Amino acid sequence: MNLKNDWWKILLGLFLTGVIVAAFLYAPRAKALGETTRILFFHVPCAWVATLAFLISATYSILYLRKNEVRYDAWAYSSAHIGLIFTILATVSGAIWAKEIWNAYWNWDPRQTSIFILLLIYAAYFALRSAVEDEQSRARLAAVYSIIAFVTVPFLMFIVPRIYESLHPDPLINAQGKIKMDVKMRQVFFASLFGFTVMFLWMLRLKVQILLMERKLESQIVTER
Amino acid sequence: MWNLVDKSIVVFRKDFQLEFRTRYALNAIAMFALTTLAVISFSIGPIQLDTNILAPLLWVILFFSAMSGLSHIFVREEEQQTADTLRLVLPPNAIWLGKWLFNVILLFGLEIIIVPVYFAMMNTQVENLSIFFPSLILGSLGLASVSTIIAAIISIASSRGALFAVLAFPIALPILFSAINSTRLSMEGAPFMDSWSDLQVLLSFTIIIITTSLLVFEFVWKR
Amino acid sequence: MVVEAKGLTKHFNRRTIFSDISFHLEDGESLVITGPNGSGKSTLVKIISGLLTPTSGTIEFYNDGKLLPAEVKYHQLGLVSPYLQLYKDLTAWENLTFFARTRDSKVDESRLKMLLKRVGLGGREHDELKTYSSGMIQRIKYVAALYHQPRILILDEPTANLDEKGAKIVYEIIKEQTSRHILIIATNEPDEVKFGMKHVELG
Amino acid sequence: MRKLMTLAAIAADTTLTQMSQSMPEKKAGENIYIVLAVTVLIFGGVFFYLLYLDKKVNRLKKKVESREE
Numbered sequence: 001m002n003l004k005n006d007w008w009k010i011l012l013g014l015f016l017t018g019v020i021v022a023a024f025l026y027a028p029r030a031k032a033l034g035e036t037t038r039i040l041f042f043h044v045p046c047a048w049v050a051t052l053a054f055l056i057s058a059t060y061s062i063l064y065l066r067k068n069e070v071r072y073d074a075w076a077y078s079s080a081h082i083g084l085i086f087t088i089l090a091t092v093s094g095a096i097w098a099k100e101i102w103n104a105y106w107n108w109d110p111r112q113t114s115i116f117i118l119l120l121i122y123a124a125y126f127a128l129r130s131a132v133e134d135e136q137s138r139a140r141l142a143a144v145y146s147i148i149a150f151v152t153v154p155f156l157m158f159i160v161p162r163i164y165e166s167l168h169p170d171p172l173i174n175a176q177g178k179i180k181m182d183v184k185m186r187q188v189f190f191a192s193l194f195g196f197t198v199m200f201l202w203m204l205r206l207k208v209q210i211l212l213m214e215r216k217l218e219s220q221i222v223t224e225r
Numbered sequence: 226m227w228n229l230v231d232k233s234i235v236v237f238r239k240d241f242q243l244e245f246r247t248r249y250a251l252n253a254i255a256m257f258a259l260t261t262l263a264v265i266s267f268s269i270g271p272i273q274l275d276t277n278i279l280a281p282l283l284w285v286i287l288f289f290s291a292m293s294g295l296s297h298i299f300v301r302e303e304e305q306q307t308a309d310t311l312r313l314v315l316p317p318n319a320i321w322l323g324k325w326l327f328n329v330i331l332l333f334g335l336e337i338i339i340v341p342v343y344f345a346m347m348n349t350q351v352e353n354l355s356i357f358f359p360s361l362i363l364g365s366l367g368l369a370s371v372s373t374i375i376a377a378i379i380s381i382a383s384s385r386g387a388l389f390a391v392l393a394f395p396i397a398l399p400i401l402f403s404a405i406n407s408t409r410l411s412m413e414g415a416p417f418m419d420s421w422s423d424l425q426v427l428l429s430f431t432i433i434i435i436t437t438s439l440l441v442f443e444f445v446w447k448r
Numbered sequence: 449m450v451v452e453a454k455g456l457t458k459h460f461n462r463r464t465i466f467s468d469i470s471f472h473l474e475d476g477e478s479l480v481i482t483g484p485n486g487s488g489k490s491t492l493v494k495i496i497s498g499l500l501t502p503t504s505g506t507i508e509f510y511n512d513g514k515l516l517p518a519e520v521k522y523h524q525l526g527l528v529s530p531y532l533q534l535y536k537d538l539t540a541w542e543n544l545t546f547f548a549r550t551r552d553s554k555v556d557e558s559r560l561k562m563l564l565k566r567v568g569l570g571g572r573e574h575d576e577l578k579t580y581s582s583g584m585i586q587r588i589k590y591v592a593a594l595y596h597q598p599r600i601l602i603l604d605e606p607t608a609n610l611d612e613k614g615a616k617i618v619y620e621i622i623k624e625q626t627s628r629h630i631l632i633i634a635t636n637e638p639d640e641v642k643f644g645m646k647h648v649e650l651g
Numbered sequence: 652m653r654k655l656m657t658l659a660a661i662a663a664d665t666t667l668t669q670m671s672q673s674m675p676e677k678k679a680g681e682n683i684y685i686v687l688a689v690t691v692l693i694f695g696g697v698f699f700y701l702l703y704l705d706k707k708v709n710r711l712k713k714k715v716e717s718r719e720e
Contacts, residue, residue, distance in 0.1 A: 016694075020690065020694070023690075024686075035682065035683045035685075035686050036682065036685060036686055038686045038690075039685075039686055039689045039690075042689065042690055042693045042694075043689065043693070046693060065441070065444050082700075085696065085700055088696075089692070089693050089696050089697070092692060093689045093692055093693055096685060096688065096689055096692075097685070097689065100682055100685045117395055117398060120394065120395040121395045123391070124391050124392045124394075124395055127388060127391050127392070128378065128379075128382065128388065128392060131379075131382035131383045131384055131385075131388055132381065132382045132383075133383070134381075134460065134461065135461050136503075137381060137448065140444050140445070140447070141378050141381075141382070141445060143444070144378060144441045144444055144445050145378060145392060147437065147441055148374065148375075148396055148434070148437055148438075148441070149395060149396060151433055151434070151437050152395065152396050152398070152399060152430075155399040155426065155430055155433075156398060156399055158426070159399055159402050159403060159426060160402070162422075199697065199701075202701075203700065203701060203704060206701075206704040206705065206708055207704060209708055210704065210707050210708055210711060213708075213711040213712070213715060214711065215462075216715070217711065217714060217715060217718070218462055219462040220718060231553055232550065235546065235549045235550055235553075238546075238549075239535070239538075239542075239546045242538060242542060243535060243537055243538060246537050246538070246576075247537050305533060305535070305536065306531060306533040307533045307534070307535055309494070309499050309531060309532055309533075310532050310533060310534065312498075312499050313497060313498070313499060313522055313525070313527060313532065314522055314547060314550040314551075315522075315550050316519050447501055448494075448499065448500050448501065
């Protein structure tokens with residue numbers, strides 16, 4: 001580690017440690033929910049990052065189609081890759097929490113359904129990439145798929161909650177009334193959201209660097225032959 | 226614009242001639258649909274199913290039948306190495322539109338056979354036809370649109386068969402959700418307005434998929 | 449009509465097929481592309497005819513000094529090549545009318561019949577292509593490529609699968625094309641190389 | 652950025668609402684170990700992925716340098 005360049009990594013580490021501590025000690029528990037509220041501080045940012053990654057991937061896909069430059073594909077691919085990891089983390093952590101509170105790991109709650117669809121889309125994206133041999137075609141087709149999926153998602157956001165309410169009239173989800181977040185909870189929540197976003201951007205940069213370096217190395221090897 | 230429609234009809238006509246001669250796609254999807262239907266009907270026996278199950282079942286059959294045959298339209302060009310020929314003589318959007326039209330007709334053709342058989346075998350009937358027909362037509366249009374663009378994407382990939390369903394499923398979900406819901410309403414005899422929002426979703430989603438496809442198809446088709 | 453290629457380069461994954469190919473052709477000129485197998489002759493032909501996009505570089509067609517937009521490029525282009533397949537389940541006539549319709553909704557049947565006779569295939573046009581020999585299919589490809597009187601004719605291995613008689617017909621077509629318009633041939637046959645006024649050597 | 656913030660707030664709000672509404676009569680959600688497990692899972696996942704990326708970058712950097720020499 002080089003202190004001159006890496007100071008912000010250390011800062012980020014300290015910041016996130018602070019968030020964890022605050023989540024357990026500083027933030028109050030929501031009345032009805034007990035200790036498990038604290039999952040919110042980590043689970044929601046994961047889902048947020050997964051969505052953000054998906055957005056970034058689609059944006060770079062459009063850029064790739066317009067500019068036809070390899071680095072845009074590297075960004076789109078990396079973002080989807082990290083997005084998939086966060087989607088899995090959000091799904092698993094959500095399921096554990098659901099087991100605790102609903103007594104079932106999975107029950108097609110609208111939010112679970114949404115993240116499951118996101119998971120499906122990511123999985124399809126990588127399945128497509130691995131099935132196309134030529135690099136340019138691969139990048140192009142993946143970009144197109146990403147854009148089509150991106151167009152679909154808003155529809156799902158609109159339909160899923162409606163359909164699942166009407167198909168499964170579940171009083172647990174349907175009841176009216178809202179809880180406003182406590183000020184302290186809000187502070188910790190947004191701090192965590194910020195920390196996760198920075199961490200995501202850092203990972204994204206690393207991943208892109210790796211991809212581009214690998215490319216460069218491979219083309220060096222090919223030309224030497 | 227007119228030129229585009231003319232040319233897409235040229236593509237459609239050629240594909241129709243080809244299909245008429247080989248009957249590959251029609252055979253594949255009709256046999257698939259009938260087999261599935263027979264299996265389902267056989268396994269439930271005399272039990273009368275609830276509309277909550279009947280509606281999804283119909284769309285599951287239609288979806289997987291579409292998955293078994295609608296990719297053929299692009300895969301055939303790739304397999305017989307005629308894709309380059311097509312690429313040389315026609316603009317991409319005319320090709321997409323022509324193939325889309327073919328898939329729409331193919332799916333409608335399948336439904337004319339399969340839907341009456343379905344209702345006969347399941348011993349049930351539609352209470353409100355003014356919901357049923359719009360949902361069936363709009364749902365098929367949507368399904369054909371999604372299938373056509375995804376078929377174009379997978380036509381140069383390896384392991385196409387499995388990939389087609391994997392890629393199409395998340396994209397087709399809004400269609401399935403809405404079409405299943407409105408079909409269920411039509412079976413329960415609900416008033417037309419109840420299905421209004423579902424039909425709206427089906428229509429707008431189909432339009433958006435067609436528009437997006439026309440915007441991006443050029444990149445799929447390019448080598 | 450002018451064909452202008454500048455710095456054409458093609459990579460497949462990291463492999464370079466060829467790089468920095470430029471040429472300039474005007475009406476009445478011909479270009480021959482030679483090179484050993486695998487040197488990218490077909491790839492270059494595909495790029496010229498717009499079937500493949502180059503990794504870098506441009507290929508542009510000008511008509512009376514004006515750039516032809518991509519949508520109408522193929523109106524001026526005729527291509528005969530081994531990888532340009534026809535629809536085997538359709539008859540020769542159905543294939544040819546399909547290609548004719550892609551250009552204009554009206555099919556000039558008398559021209560099609562004249563061309564069929566010219567390549568020596570009159571009378572068999574209503575048989576399905578799968579009953580044809582490869583030499584006969586090659587002749588049908590010439591009919592399809594010449595139907596709209598292309599100002600740029602591109603031939604990849606022009607006499608592949610053809611007997612002596614067929615080759616003679618092709619040479620006549622070549623001579624006719626070079627007398628007025630642009631011709632591009634990709635070949636290694638010494639007999640055909642001599643048709644080229646300009647020369648691109650690959651590999 | 653403001654938009655994003657409100658968006659996130661809405662997301663959090665709805666999740667909270669759901670959490671509270673989904674409360675059954677019985678006393679659930681008091682298990683601190685579940686919370687700990689989830690925290691460890693998330694941070695563990697992220698941390699190991701970062702470590703993996705970092706290692707890969709360093710390895711590649713060395714490779715590139717050795718090639719250039």
